[in-house]
Amino acid sequence: EAGVAQSPRYKIIEKRQSVAFWCNPISGHATLYWYQQILGQGPKLLIQFQNNGVVDDSQLPKDRFSAERLKGVDSTLKIQPAKLEDSAVYLCASSLGTGGGYTFGSGTRLTVV
């Protein structure tokens, strides 16, 4: 079974620039999550999708972050404009349904300078 794919692996941008991350979940997994992990902390949920729909985006800074899930499969997370405090690892995860075991991708390490 192929894992959760994420790209790019690393990204360095200047503050106020925009950036986008891509995630391809495990085939058949209905639920997709984006997490932000700041150095030294546990991951924090940004947004959860169930198929095409958003289940929870209460922790997503909507003034600068946006996310979509295309046809219930791939997802993109965008930051515009980026701030220094957005420097973190952005993790995508998927599960068969809510409450199942999670499978995480390798993450995208974002550095904002």
Next chain:
Amino acid sequence: KQEVTQIPAALSVPEGENLVLNCSFTDSAIYNLQWFRQDPGKGLTSLLLIQSSQREQTSGRLNASLDKSSGRSTLYIAASQPGDSATYLCASARSNDYKLSFGAGTTVTVRA
């Protein structure tokens, strides 16, 4: 709101010693609890998943226990090896919405 705490934040042991990693959570109404391993600069690898009805799960040298009433889970790693050096995170999924709440992790160093 579920709070998950992992103590200690860091641990260094000589090779061969058994590891005991602790995780506590404030809300006992959990659906499951999952232990993950994270290598530097990498994503999370699932190690063990314990459903709320279970008391423990085992995989090779790894054993995880769950005590919902006391809000605790413990990960045991037998006969540690340098390759076990990593950060270990626990996460609980709430019963009402299955949201995962993570601890900050325990960073383990196994000295050869």
